[in-house]
Amino acid sequence: MYCLFIVTPQNVSNSELEQFLHVNHVDCEIVYDPFTGIQRVQEQHFDLIILDAEACTAGIDRAIRLLKGCDPYTRIIVKTNINTRDLESSVRKEQVFYYHVNSLGLNDLQIAVKSALQLSGTL
């Protein structure tokens, strides 16, 4: 499985998740803004994209639409530190694979990634 991880440069709390991806044999590429992410998705297929909402300063819904437009078959997990009704609503409208709020703990996110791994046939 090949995963694209789009995060903010300031975000330092991803090391555990990166370790988890590594342990589960997920090849992971990290970029630090959605536009670079979109360019990469135009170039190749990623089975999973983990999109950090804080990285999408120009609008999370637009970023998801563009990523899906480039590759309709990729699964997208959106994670965020701070949840608001508007943010959650705009993400859900775009029908992502899973919406994660970091305060719910890493375990839920890991289960979601595992579900994606299973669907892609990796597990």
Next chain:
Amino acid sequence: MSSHINILLLDDNHEFAGACCLLLQQAGYHVDLATTVEEGLKLGSSRTYQVALVDYRLPGMNGIEVMRRLKKENPLLEVIIITGHATLEMAVEAGRGGAFDYISKPFEPDKLLGLVTQLAQKFRGAGEQSGGAFDFVFDGAPVRIIGASSVMQQIFSLIDKIAPTESTVLILGESGTGKELVAKAIHAKSLRADKPFFAMDCGSLVESLFESELFGHAKGSFTGAYVTKHGAFELANNGTFFFDEIGNISLNVQAKILRTIQEKEFRRVGDTTTIKVDVRMIAATNLDLMQAVGDGTFREDLYYRISVIPLKLPALRDRRDDIPLLVDYFIKKHNYRRRGRDIQSISPDALDMLTQYNWPGNIRELENVIERAIVIEESLDISSASLPIHIQRGSEDTHREALSLADVERNHISKILKMTDRNITHAARLLDIDRKTLYDKIRRYNLS
């Protein structure tokens, strides 16, 4: 035009039924013959018919009851009751039950053909009116569903009828037939059109995550819990919620969904507070939910709650007449990939191959095939060489032997299982169905 009409003929008199069947076939109609009630109801639930001719006196059940059951599966079906002894009571009963007309035995062939022609003209009128497409605006963008066949015209007409109601709709159909698009069309034409539409794929997440995605999650002590995640249900308030592949939901979550439908309220995971919600539900499945009820994997009460209006989408192979229109639509849609050297058309032999292929992945598969062909085609017309090899071979197979649909499906699944070393997840993905469906098919076709 007459060939666009599928007719179900149900009569236990073999000789009479055979003669009627021949008469209608000679007039260019497609007719399926059933001589028992069970056979007729089975055909009615597995194929989409525009017209049914039903004998009034049938062993075990009268024709009016059969008509009611057939119409429950397909509300736009037109039924003509055939009777040996027409009485006023029977005529009234047939009319009240929603029959188009009745015809007394013996009858002149022209009388029967006249009634069927009237219905054919009615369906043709509906097709011309909409120009072979159903247009709507979803989330500010124009969306189009393609379909000039009478079966799709029936679907479009039904969408118009049911959209303004508050009824729950159960959309049935194989993967790739456009169930979500139809759900969006119902929402877009409803009184909730300016309110949210949320969709969830019920087969992709494990139960605990699915529940939290659906109902939200509150964290903290139970009395003073704070909202961590609102959940899709709460955010869809006043709008429409679409459950895709509802047959994959666990019994535990089914109970919670049923409670939400009945009580119009729910609780977030980890919270004791109830939240009021007003959501119209649309569900979809490619499974036989009645079978799932029988197997104990789907709640009967939930089934009856969600199946108030069943809407069955035909497989692409059951509306081959639409394939040229769909091909044209997808060429226009994906031509941008050619960067200026637009595809103009498709060669007749390539279109012939597409029309003969069985399309297990339905419209989604057709779109992928056209998108791929647009990218690899070097000339300005899609040639047969640009089509996947299995479609080219499929066309040869069709000419060589007439396999049943079940045989084709069995062979294809068997081939994919071999190709993937029986990796169920991988095979299900290639077949574009969920794993549960694949397991069901493996069991049904004895491929284990």
